[in-house]
Amino acid sequence: MQPFMQRNDIFGGLRDGIPIALGYFAVAFSLGIIAKGAGLTAAVGFVSSFFTRASAGEYGVYTLMAASAPYTEIVVMCLVTNLRYMLMGAALSQKIAPGTSRLHRLLMACCITDEIFGISIAHRGYAPPAYTYSAALISTLFWASGCAAGIVAGGMLPASVVSALSVALYGMFLAIVMPPSRRDGNVLLAVTASFLTSGLCAVAPLVREWSAGTRTIVLTIVLSTLAAWLRPIDVDADGDA
């Protein structure tokens, strides 16, 4: 039985969390510009971003708030844009070592963002709580600060810089999905199919009306079902699927 808070887990989390944190700062900065339009002060923006940690979800909520939408729409927006976190939570539950206390399971689940989930899943064997916590803490601090900075100093960055920074997160997503694709042909197949169908859905009649959030949810469920059906994995229950 290894000690719970391994120092190398904490450092490992910080090492992998810092690049995420830098990307977060840039994205949250542009989010702050929208939050300002909804009437948020820097302090409220910091608190909101610190506890929500949902790029698409926050974007949707602030846009609704700027339009003085009713509370029910705020809740529905959060549900739809963040439904993928439910799938990620289910997947993460399989990466938590058996015997981990319920409190740690809850806290680890609260840490879920696209990137923190990505690196936790990519961790060899079970994801140690300390690793997920330290990566989540450093990146969340930058996320919340970025939002506050955007509220205070929004509009001061040139459009070319904002445009360039907006692809940072996507670059990180690629860095998460490509290495496993190289190791596992089935993952490569799934990733390629995802790019193709997602691109198709953005231009095809009817479905192109879907928001990016809806597209993500529908395609994730459909493609994961197909992949699990056509290419089931063959592993022991050791958390390193």
Add this chain to the structure above:
Amino acid sequence: MLMQMETRDIIICIALAIVTTNLIRVLPVVLIRGQIRHRFIRSFLYYVPYITLSVMTFPSIVETTMSPLSGLVAFVVGVVAAWRGLGLFPVAAICCAIVYVMELTLTN
């Protein structure tokens, strides 16, 4: 002209967002205890992260930049760089640099 929300409304909206978003996160972890043995469900959950991240990346990366071409080039180069094993930060930095330089040259 839009009416700005009052402070009380802003606080309520944000509280609702915080509660909803985190409930979604913890619900499956509370409901699923232990390891799932079912092969189909295990396989499904194995593919979810890769598929969801891929779907979120493309075509959004092309739609978010000022010129779609710079986003497309950033995507292709990002795929190659990540395939060759570059880490999160290098790949992200390369993608940003490509968009910045390309849009600078395209607009001038």
